[in-house]
Amino acid sequence: MTDNLIATALESATDTRSIVIGKGVADQAGRVFTELFGDRRAIIVADGNTFAAMGGVVAESLREAGVEMIEPYLFPGSPTLYAGYSNIELLRDHLAPLDAVVVAIASGTLNDVAKCANGELGREYMVVGTAASMDGYAAYGASITKDGFKQTLSCPAPAGIVADLTVMAAAPTRLTATGYGDLIEKVPAGADWIISDELGIEAIDENVWALVQGPLREALSDPAGLRAGEGDSTYGLAEGLIMSGLAMQAYQSSRPASGAGHQFSHLWEMEKLGMDQDPPLSHGFKVGLGTVAIASLFEVLLTKDLTTLDVDAAVAAWPTREEMEARVRAVHSGDVVEPAVTETLAKYVDAQELRARLKVIKEKWPVIAERVRAQLLPAADLKASLDTVGAVTHPSQIGVTMDRFRQTYSRAQMIRRRYTVLDLLVEANLLDECVDELFAEGGFWAESQPPA
Ligand SMILES: [Zn+2]
Structure with missing residues (x-):
């Protein structure tokens, strides 16, 4: 079943050709390497921690497969590797004169750095994953800080992925919790896509949808097991994250795996929230909180009957393009302003287009509400699962005031x-x-408490 799903996903993937996922599969790295790259030479790229944990077994596997290796490239293991462009340049410049294919031993940041360095060189690489901490393994593109703000640089996904669940289950619980936070957002993100689909803005691709949403509920079903580092629970989480990456690869956009809950995280990243911590506040912690924020918002929306929406009033209240730009400028500051203006105006509709869209919303509301209800899980349940796994569910846990949190919605x-x-x-x-x-x-956030 699972193997079929991965096989199907690989058919539609543009970059990734081989995935091995299972307990104790790190020793298959050599076989995957020779299948993908024949008799090319290999260079292991790791940091002090990942090399200490897995360098031996991966090197041994490559050696047994007859792969010639050159001196590994090691980033310092501590402090935590920074997902900055300078690290990509460092690695790229080291690799450029070498005739060798990268085998990265990595989780989120280091994989992103290896992905972009190889992307800039126009070379393929493979990764041996060390934690179920994000959905980026199989995704094209990487989240990197360049010119002062976090952006998604486009670079091809790895040609091969080896996900050893024994290793991933033993990763620090912080990393598993952050992976869980990244994955759980696919629940409300699916509802966002349903809305967009019904309104004729962005149709759902059924094949891509199935890659993400098919294994999702099962992957999220055992947060207690994940916290305890149980291998079987980790399987579901790792698989769910890898499938999400493959879906993004197939769709060439993050739409299948990223909705409004992710936008909370992206905004905070652009505002550099928690970037000065070591390790920096993780993507999945912010996304998990964004998930609860959006799921609770959906619940309020679903108490409304939009078949009675007052279209004239909404059109009358709609800002002109210039007024919309002024609104954006009024509530953002620093590096966020110009990208926010660009993004907001890219989706601006004029009053006439707005009227047409609101009519569609009114007419289709019963169908939209029914599909969205079927997709969502209760916000309180999502919060409970995130609390159990050890993720973030309350703004006070990440130093965000209630006032700032409330403003984050708009x-x-x-x-x-x-x-x-x-x-x-x-x-x-x-x-x-x-x-x-x-x-x-009585509202969700008035009642919500940080975990004990
Ligand atoms: Zn994400």
């Missing part, structure tokens, strides 16, 4: 052109009303 809508529930609410002139309900007495 500010996050402005930083990506991707259409989500936040856009539907802005266009229907309902966002402020719904957010107010979340923070008013």
Whole structure:
């Protein structure tokens, strides 16, 4: 079943040709290497920690497969490797004169660095994963800080992925929790895509949808087992994350795996929240909190009957293009302003287009609400699962005040052109009303407590 799913995913993947996932499979790295790269030479790229954990077994496997190796390239193991462009340049310049294929022993950041360095050189590489910490293994592109702000650089996904679940289950629980936070957002992200699909903005690709949503519930089903480092639970999580990456690779966009909950994280990344910590505040911790934020917002939305939406009032309240730009400039600062203006205006519709869209929302609301309800899980359940696995579910855990958190609902809508529930609410002139309900007495965020 699972192997079939991976085989199907590989058919539609553009870069990745081989995936081995299972307990104790690190010793298959050599076989995967020769299948992909024949008699080429290999260079292991790792950091002090990943090399200490797996360098021996990977090197041994390559040797047994008859692969010639040159001196490994090691980033310092501590402090934590920074996902900055300078590290890509370091690695790229080291690799450029060498005739060898990279075998990265890595989780999130180091894999992203290896991916981009190889991408810039136009070379393929493979990765041996060390933690189920993010969905980037099989994704094209990497999240890198360049020119002061975090951006997704486009570079091909690895040609081969070896995911040894014994190693991943033994990774620090912080890394597993962050992977869980990244994966759980696919629940409301699916609802965002449903809305976009129903409104004729971005149709759902059924094959890609199945790659992400098919294994998702199962992968999320045992947060307690994940926290305890159980191999079987880790399998589901690792598989779910890899499948999400393959889906993004096939779709050539992060839409299948990233909705409004991710936009909370992206905004905070652009605002450099927690970047000065070591290790920096993780992607999945921010995404997990964004997931609860958006799931609770969906719940308020679903209490409304949009078949009675007052279209004239919403159109009357709609800003002109210039007013919209002024709104964006008024609530953002620093490096966020210009990208936010660009993204917001890219999805701006004029009053006439807005009227047409609101009519569609009104007409289709019963269908939209039904499909969205079927996709979502209760926000309280999502929060409980994230608490169990040890992720972040309350703004106070990451130094965000309630006021800033509340503003994130409207500010996050402005930083990506991707259409989500936040856009539907802005266009229907309902966002402020719904957010107010979340923070008013009895509302989700008025009641919510950080984990004990
Ligand atoms: Zn993510």
